[in-house]
Amino acid sequence: MKKRKIIQTSVFLTALAVLLGLLVFSVLASVAFGNADISIREVYSVFLYEIFHIKRFEEFASGPVHDVVWLIRFPRAMLGLSVGMGLSVCGAVMQAIVKNPLADPYILGISSGASLGATMAIVLGVGSVFGGHFVGVTAFIGAMTTSFAVVFIANMGGRANAAKLILAGMAISSVCSAMSNFVLYLAHNKGATEEVVQWTMGSLANTKWSEIQVVLPIMLAGTVIFWSQFRSLNMMLLGDETAITLGTDLHRVRTVYLILSSVMVGFAVYCAGTIGFVGLIVPHAVRMISGTDHKKLIPLSALVGAIFLIWADVACRVILENSEMPIGIFVSVIGAPCFIYLMVRRSYGFGGAR
Amino acid sequence: MRKKKHVTRVLAVLTSASLLAAGSMTAFAAETTYPVTVTTYGRDGSELETVYEKAPEKVLAVYQGCIETLLALGLEDHIVAAAGLDNAVPDDQTEAFEKLNYLDEFTPSLETVTMLDPDMIFSWGSYFGEDTLGEASDWIDKGVNTYISSNTKSDGSDRTLENEYTDILNMGIIFNVQDKAEEIVNEMKDTIASVLEQTASIEEKPTVMVIEFGSTSITNYGASSLGGDMVQELGGVLVNDVYGSIGQEDVIAGNPDVIFIVYMPYSGDDPEEVKNDRVSRLVDEEVYQSLNAVQNGRVYPIMLSEMYASATRTQDGIRTFAQGLYPDLTLE
Numbered sequence: 001m002k003k004r005k006i007i008q009t010s011v012f013l014t015a016l017a018v019l020l021g022l023l024v025f026s027v028l029a030s031v032a033f034g035n036a037d038i039s040i041r042e043v044y045s046v047f048l049y050e051i052f053h054i055k056r057f058e059e060f061a062s063g064p065v066h067d068v069v070w071l072i073r074f075p076r077a078m079l080g081l082s083v084g085m086g087l088s089v090c091g092a093v094m095q096a097i098v099k100n101p102l103a104d105p106y107i108l109g110i111s112s113g114a115s116l117g118a119t120m121a122i123v124l125g126v127g128s129v130f131g132g133h134f135v136g137v138t139a140f141i142g143a144m145t146t147s148f149a150v151v152f153i154a155n156m157g158g159r160a161n162a163a164k165l166i167l168a169g170m171a172i173s174s175v176c177s178a179m180s181n182f183v184l185y186l187a188h189n190k191g192a193t194e195e196v197v198q199w200t201m202g203s204l205a206n207t208k209w210s211e212i213q214v215v216l217p218i219m220l221a222g223t224v225i226f227w228s229q230f231r232s233l234n235m236m237l238l239g240d241e242t243a244i245t246l247g248t249d250l251h252r253v254r255t256v257y258l259i260l261s262s263v264m265v266g267f268a269v270y271c272a273g274t275i276g277f278v279g280l281i282v283p284h285a286v287r288m289i290s291g292t293d294h295k296k297l298i299p300l301s302a303l304v305g306a307i308f309l310i311w312a313d314v315a316c317r318v319i320l321e322n323s324e325m326p327i328g329i330f331v332s333v334i335g336a337p338c339f340i341y342l343m344v345r346r347s348y349g350f351g352g353a354r
Numbered sequence: 355m356r357k358k359k360h361v362t363r364v365l366a367v368l369t370s371a372s373l374l375a376a377g378s379m380t381a382f383a384a385e386t387t388y389p390v391t392v393t394t395y396g397r398d399g400s401e402l403e404t405v406y407e408k409a410p411e412k413v414l415a416v417y418q419g420c421i422e423t424l425l426a427l428g429l430e431d432h433i434v435a436a437a438g439l440d441n442a443v444p445d446d447q448t449e450a451f452e453k454l455n456y457l458d459e460f461t462p463s464l465e466t467v468t469m470l471d472p473d474m475i476f477s478w479g480s481y482f483g484e485d486t487l488g489e490a491s492d493w494i495d496k497g498v499n500t501y502i503s504s505n506t507k508s509d510g511s512d513r514t515l516e517n518e519y520t521d522i523l524n525m526g527i528i529f530n531v532q533d534k535a536e537e538i539v540n541e542m543k544d545t546i547a548s549v550l551e552q553t554a555s556i557e558e559k560p561t562v563m564v565i566e567f568g569s570t571s572i573t574n575y576g577a578s579s580l581g582g583d584m585v586q587e588l589g590g591v592l593v594n595d596v597y598g599s600i601g602q603e604d605v606i607a608g609n610p611d612v613i614f615i616v617y618m619p620y621s622g623d624d625p626e627e628v629k630n631d632r633v634s635r636l637v638d639e640e641v642y643q644s645l646n647a648v649q650n651g652r653v654y655p656i657m658l659s660e661m662y663a664s665a666t667r668t669q670d671g672i673r674t675f676a677q678g679l680y681p682d683l684t685l686e
Contacts, residue, residue: 036607064606064644071641072602122569135569188438188460189620191658195568198599203570205601273570317601322594323574324601 012296019303026310027081031073033314035322036064043069075207078216080310083204083268084278086219088305090261091279092286092297093226096236097254098162104280105265108150108165108258109172110143111200111274112180114266117142118199118273119180123187133211133270135199140270146172147262151255159251161240165258201326202275204313215267222264223302229257230294237292277332278305281339288342386530394501394524396490397479399509404499409529410474414467418443419503419665420476423522425450426538426666427531435470437462438477440620440659461486474499474528478506478663501528503663505580513580515587518668519543542669545685549588549676552683560679562590563608563647564656565600566616567635574600575616581661584671585614590679602641612678613647618658629655654678 032043042060046069049057060066090105098107106112117138120126127138153168154160184193226233232253235243243250268275282305283297290296309327312334316325389407396402412434415421421436422443430450437457442448459466464487467475475481475493479502482490490500501524504517519539526535553559562585564575575581576597585592593608594600605613617632619625633655636642647653656678660671676683 034603035601036603062644064609067641067644068603068606072606118569191568191618195571198568198571206570317603320596322604322607323596323599324604325599 012290015290016299016303019300019307023081023303023307023310026307027074027077030077030080030310030314031069034068034073034317035324036068038065038068046070047074071209075209075212076204076313077310078212079204079207079271080313081306082212082216082219083272083275084282084305084307084309085223085302086215086264086268086305087275087279087309088282088286088301089219089223089226089298090265091305092283092294092301093233093257093261094279095283096233096294097257098165099237099239100162100166101284102280103166104276105261105268106274106276106279108169108262109146109176110262110265110269111276112173112176113146114139114143114269114274115196115200116146116176116180116183119183119196122195122199123183123189123192136270139199139273140266142176143266143269144262146176147258147266151258155255160254198326199273200328202273202328202331203326204272204309205324207271211271215271218267219264222260223298225260226257227295227298229253230298233257233294233298234292273328275309275328275331277328277335278309281335282308285339285342384532386527386532388530390527392501392524392528394490395479395504395507397482397502397508399479399507399511400491402491402494402500404494404501406499406528410472410499412470412472413474413476414462414470414472416461416475416477416481417503417663418659419663419667420478421451421454422447422667423525423665424476427522427525427529427534429525429529429531430454432529434472435462440618441625442621464488472498474501476501476525478503479508480506501525503665505663512578512583514583515542515580515668518580518664521665538666538669542672545669545672545676546587548685549672549680549683553589553680556589556680559589559591560612561593561608561610562612562614562679563593563605563610564614564616564661565605565636566658567632571599572602572605573598573616574604575661579662580664581614581616581656581671581675584661584668584675585679588672588676588679590675605642606645609645609647611646611650612652612654613645614654614656614675614678616658616661617655625657629657652678652681 032040042065045057046060046066048054049060050070087105091103094103094105094107095101117140118135121135121138127134130137150165150168150172151160153172154164180196184196232248232250235246235248236250236254240250283301286297286300286304290300312331313327316327316330319325389405391403391405394402394404409432411432413424413432415424415433415436417438418440421439424430424433425443425447430453433454435455435457438460443451457466461481467487475487475498481487482500482502487493490502493500504521505513519542522539523535526532564581564585566573566575574594574596576595577583577586577592579597582592582597590612593610594604613636615632615636617629619628633653637648637653642648654674656671656674660667660674664671673685676685
């Protein structure tokens with residue numbers, strides 16, 4: 001028995017190390033892909049110059065090659081890493097909180113709240129005082145407001161439980177999408193409608209280093225915090241009654257988790273719009289292999305999600321010649337069939353016993 | 355000898371007569387003989403034949419270019435109602451515009467249109483959608499002629515300058531004002547001819563991108579867009595053929611000599627502010643500093659309505675493009 005546990009742990013640690021290596025490789029490799037014709041040697045010369053300031057590569061300190069590699073492709077890869085990690089972890093956490101395998105990071109109405117924010121920003125110019133990235137800022141505010149509203153509503157007339165959270169999320173979601181449609185309809189602005197649609201499909205394009213500096217630490221910190229909370233997360237799968245019988249009240253931690261994951265998802269939305277499906281499918285896919293223990297599920301989901309999104313973005317950049325497609329479309333087109341395949345091939349369970 | 359002189363005289367008379375005839379041809383263009391058949395399109399690009407027994411008297415004109423075309427042809431008395439302006443009409447049309455019945459509804463509903471009882475609807479393809487007015491062919495069957503701007507059908511066909519000319523000339527035929535229509539189109543053609551003549555000696559024509567910055571995306575106007583066609587007609591060379599969304603990297607990979615930034619102020623916006631904001635999304639971004647166009651200060655704004663279903667504003671678009679492509683150019 002003890003021996004089996006040691007083997008399991010070492011398998012887990014190996015998997016973790018392999019995925020970590022794969023992640024580093026993905027970041028470095030993804031930078032070599034793109035529409036601009038840049039040789040691999042040039043790509044890594046820019047890296048060597050920027051990181052180690054090696055004199056020999058000084059010719060790569062500026063100019064188009066430098067700009068494409070260092071100001072366009074590399075921040076994108078880092079954003080893919082941050083957002084993929086954050087969404088996957090939040091997906092796993094949300095699935096535990098609401099005890100529902102259909103949950104994704106947006107279940108509490110965050111995506112429709114964010115869309116409403118973005119719609120108001122694009123169509124009505126709300127929030128333009130926030131400067132260049134005001135659409136993201138307004139979307140962030142929309143996302144946060146809706147998730148707090150959901151938590152508040154679910155707590156009215158008695159304590160929140162999984163079912164009440166889902167229902168509140170649904171209700172707020174409908175209100176928000178109705179409002180965005182209303183705004184879009186009244187505006188009669190075809191260009192704006194198109195932009196909103198584009199925005200809701202998500203994109204890692206036009207990322208700046210200043211955004212990475214904010215988003216990456218938040219996603220990393222969130223992931224580590226949730227990882228440390230694996231016991232409570234495991235307990236949530238057993239349900240409130242069982243938890244109380246075992247001497248733990250999950251009510252407070254649930255609220256704290258909701259707020260933390262809302263912040264993480266809010267920042268993902270701020271940078272990349274709403275990228276669907278990653279947060280739903282990655283935790284499930286990982287669970288099929290690792291089992292439901294959050295001690296393994298959280299870190300593995302984080303790594304797999306990060307790697308997945310980085311490569312999805314590469315595909316979006318190279319599939320169409322001289323142009324690119326929104327990542328949300330690609331993720332769903334590729335992700336859904338893979339997910340169905342995994343589901344059919346293995347008998348799949350969600351909570352409790354493995 | 356005498357005989358020969360006689361022949362010369364006859365020849366001279368003949369020549370002057372034909373010259374006179376040619377002169378009168380341009381001065382007094384053809385009159386429309388009704389009934390006249392005009393080819394237009396449904397939203398999906400299918401060809402529709404419409405027959406006009408006389409010049410329409412109750413036209414519903416929806417959207418900028420349609421209203422402005424009719425006003426430019428002096429047809430304000432034929433318009434029963436107008437709607438859908440993004441911006442005010444040009445100053446020389448303001449007086450005529452004030453006489454129009456301009457509706458509050460941006461795109462008048464089926465009910466409103468039915469009550470107006472128009473004998474012709476002149477608009478964009480998108481107006482004949484399932485949840486707007488319904489199929490154009492159904493209106494024609496009902497006895498209401500439709501005409502859509504040829505560059506607004508949604509079949510993915512190329513959008514061309516020629517289509518804009520055709521629309522204006524067709525309005526000339528429908529309303530029997532062919533001389534005015536030809537005058538407008540000839541002015542556009544003459545401008546292009548004059549640009550090509552003045553720049554004939556330039557061997558390497560400037561390379562060009564026409565792009566529009568959205569909040570998160572960049573749209574490129576390639577060869578199949580009207581803007582792209584205008585650039586090519588003026589001798590510019592497009593570096594990216596995509597008509598649609600592109601990435602930052604594609605702009606840098608294209609690195610053209612000249613970049614036109616599309617901007618569009620809608621009613622209520624401050625045009626200068628919108629223009630400066632869109633231009634700054636290129637010239638003030640760190641990412642784009644290596645571009646030739648940015649370094650050489652060859653980034654020019656162009657208003658969307660001058661290069662998208664632009665109708666009579668096509669003339670403005672041609673001039674904007676020409677002056678950006680060839681800064682040394684002198685246009686009348």
